[in-house]
Amino acid sequence: MTAGPSPFFERHRDRVAHAAALGPVLDVASGRGRHAVPLARDGVPVVALDRRSEFLVELRRAAGPAAVATVRCDLEADASPPVAPSRWGAVLVFRYLHRPLCPALSELLCPGGLLLYETFLVDQAELEGGPRNPAFLLESGELPCLFPSLEIAAYHEGLHGGAATAQLLAQKPR
Numbered sequence: 001m002t003a004g005p006s007p008f009f010e011r012h013r014d015r016v017a018h019a020a021a022l023g024p025v026l027d028v029a030s031g032r033g034r035h036a037v038p039l040a041r042d043g044v045p046v047v048a049l050d051r052r053s054e055f056l057v058e059l060r061r062a063a064g065p066a067a068v069a070t071v072r073c074d075l076e077a078d079a080s081p082p083v084a085p086s087r088w089g090a091v092l093v094f095r096y097l098h099r100p101l102c103p104a105l106s107e108l109l110c111p112g113g114l115l116l117y118e119t120f121l122v123d124q125a126e127l128e129g130g131p132r133n134p135a136f137l138l139e140s141g142e143l144p145c146l147f148p149s150l151e152i153a154a155y156h157e158g159l160h161g162g163a164a165t166a167q168l169l170a171q172k173p174r
């Protein structure tokens, strides 16, 4: 279910690469880098955060000479990720949800920066795979409300590649 990049990411990949002119891209809870690695191969500066050091090792190996900076951290230990605020051209979050982190994710973006967020809806609990714990599942209509300071550019809920997800593209006002 998670082999290649998300089609939602692919749809907005050029916009993300363009936003990197404003600042580097931050892949939050990057896992093995299914989005960070292709961006780095495109020459986009990317930093990947995850708590699993073995995933970050795999990610760096997959990136090879393209080079992705990685930071091992527990995103649920503090109110903000351990990176500078207001400097990121784009923030990516795929298949990860920790609601208390959302205000800090908005603060990471520089003016004009993009948030690309896709994760599971409560409907996923009826389907195969993915989380069952409501703490990791979005209610319908919830995701845009978690980012009240951002301008919503696109939002969609539904079955995407067999998974029930919400997809949000939002921008920090300039």
Ligand SMILES: C[S@@+](CC[C@H](N)C(=O)[O-])C[C@H]1O[C@@H](n2cnc3c(N)ncnc32)[C@H](O)[C@@H]1O
Pocket (backbone or CB within 6 Å): 002, 028, 029, 030, 031, 032, 033, 034, 049, 050, 051, 052, 055, 073, 074, 075, 076, 077, 093, 094, 095, 096
């Ligand atoms: C389902 S995977 C998604 C990975 C990647 N974003 C993707 O879409 O392929 C969830 C990721 O969140 C990471 N994660 C979960 N809890 C975390 C935490 N408290 N701090 C940092 N990373 C965490 C896991 O290690 C895992 O790599």
